[in-house]
Amino acid sequence: MSIYNTPADAANTAVRAFLTKIGEYFLGRSFNTGSGSSKNDWIKIKDEVFNGMCAYCGKSDVKLQMDHLIMFNREQFGLHHPGNIVPACKICNKRIENSDNQYVSWEDQLSYICEQNNDTNNFLIRWKKIKYHMNESEYKYPTLSPEEYKMLKLITNNLYNGVKKEFEESINLYKELDESFTRK
Numbered sequence: 475m476s477i478y479n480t481p482a483d484a485a486n487t488a489v490r491a492f493l494t495k496i497g498e499y500f501l502g503r504s505f506n507t508g509s510g511s512s513k514n515d516w517i518k519i520k521d522e523v524f525n526g527m528c529a530y531c532g533k534s535d536v537k538l539q540m541d542h543l544i545m546f547n548r549e550q551f552g553l554h555h556p557g558n559i560v561p562a563c564k565i566c567n568k569r570i571e572n573s574d575n576q577y578v579s580w581e582d583q584l585s586y587i588c589e590q591n592n593d594t595n596n597f598l599i600r601w602k603k604i605k606y607h608m609n610e611s612e613y614k615y616p617t618l619s620p621e622e623y624k625m626l627k628l629i630t631n632n633l634y635n636g637v638k639k640e641f642e643e644s645i646n647l648y649k650e651l652d653e654s655f656t657r658k
């Protein structure tokens with residue numbers, strides 16, 4: 475929980491809740507990775523599928539966090555779905571940005587991390603492992619049509635802007651009412 479919450483934080487939380495629900499819609503069940511069988515899915519992906527190693531740098535002697543390959547935000551609108559999550563160390567879980575301040579794809583992130591670590595020999599092995607997890611394993615990510623992607627993008631941005639606007643209107647409403655009735 476952050477100490478200082480902005481309208482953008484509220485809007486981002488709404489976007490993540492939406493992408494979680496749509497992920498569950500495609501999965502056909504709930505996917506609360508905090509407990510129960512969904513937590514076991516995450517543990518299996520982390521410890522068995524990826525052998526307890528960071529999917530990007532291959533380190534195993536580090537604490538592993540959940541990384542959404544297609545980012546779980548209004549830029550990339552990745553779903554919260556087992557086929558979209560991999561273990562990553564804290565460093566690799568921080569997605570780099572390109573020159574336009576846009577977060578890069580997981581493939582560019584992987585390429586960057588391998589170069590940084592002088593480890594380009596392992597790029598293809600790790601890339602294949604992630605691709606298999608995403609596209610062919612029991613956890614595979616849903617195949618979305620271009621129309622479905624367009625809809626996700628549109629609705630995600632609509633939700634983000636809507637929550638931000640509601641939030642700002644609520645603040646203004648409070649101030650207006652306070653001035654009219656309480657503080658005159």
Ligand SMILES: [Zn+2]
Pocket residue numbers: 528529530531532533562563564565566567
């Ligand atoms: Zn790493």
